[in-house]
Amino acid sequence: MTDPKESITIENVVASTGIGQELDLESVAMDLVGADYDPEQFPGLVYRTQDPKSAALIFRSGKIVCTGAKSTDDVHESLAIVFDELRDLSIQVEDDPEITVQNIVSSADLGRTLNLNAIAIGLGLESIEYEPEQFPGLVYRLDDPEVVALLFGSGKLVITGGKQVEDAKEAVDVISNRLEELGLLE
């Protein structure tokens, strides 16, 4: 029996940062190749990096959101590219702006199919949300770690809402143990 924790894959990391400088997005949009800026639709300018792949949302305030990266290292690499692009536009950027991870999305596999109906009742109808007419996944909110897990009939799951890489491992442990003690695994 392989440990489900070994199956954990980070799918997306969202982080925020700032260059400590106000920006004129109109001119940045003109000079930055590949920038998408439509202030009527959204106040942020969208800039995509290719390697590592990510999307950066750049705001007038100089604050930046980076999403789509597959690891925290990739977030730093992507943002380093964004910072350099801005410097090339002769915009002052702090030497190493503080980068805060805001959310990590992971996927994992329990290695067994799940009876979501039984799990819904076993975990308590008041603590879960399972509406297969609307979505095939069962929504399970954990207190510790404070994350949200989506459980599927295949045994695969998605863990989101965590700010640390360890949160997903703890969540998989908590979920595996709960299902095990309720006799709902296999």
Next chain:
Amino acid sequence: RLRKWQERIRTKDAGERNLQFALSETDRMASALAIPRSVREVACVMYRRALDENLIRGRSIEGVATSTLYAACRMEGIPRSLEEVAAVSRVDRKEIGRTYRYVAQELSLKMEPVNPKKYVPRFCSELELSEEVQGKANEIIDTTTEKGLLSGKSPTGYAAAAIYASSLLCNEKKTQREVADVAQVTEVTIRNRYQEQIEAMGIHH
């Protein structure tokens, strides 16, 4: 003071009017869906509860009224799908679904997932299928559910496939289109569920 007094009367009147509107809308939708009086009353009681607990704030009256009607049907064992209630509501399916989830959470309604069997009598009678077909469809649902086929699947599509399969088995064939129309799912969904179900039942056709 007088102004405050008038305001109270005004808001009270407005509240009364809103409540009356919600109850008449519930009645209108329930009639359109041929939902029994007893279930309408459950829906109205639920709406009043939602009102008392200020769950309407930030939401439309019609959205909450539709959601409580949907919830009441499920609670009373004669579910209507979101597609069906959305067809008689001026609120779209997505909004009804999210409002229902919110109301169910806030009112601590311990709602179990809908058993596809609950749709069998109504869908079969609309298709003029016999008791035999209904029994066989229920049997397919029970057996395949025990084998774990139901997880994550929509109850209406699941019921539709079982009905389609049993109509074949009982020589009262209905086309996938006919079943899909009454269940408000696509033929693709019926085909997919049907294949899984007959395989799990060990039926060859």
Next chain:
DNA sequence: ACGTTACTTTCAAAAGC
């Protein structure tokens, strides 16, 4: 009856309506 694309759910940040 395929295949492709797209929508449902969860999460967080950003600025502004």
Next chain:
DNA sequence: GCTTTAAAAAGTAACGT
């Protein structure tokens, strides 16, 4: 609450061929 970004899970739907 909404707008935008990205990503996974699995089911369902709506296209075109």
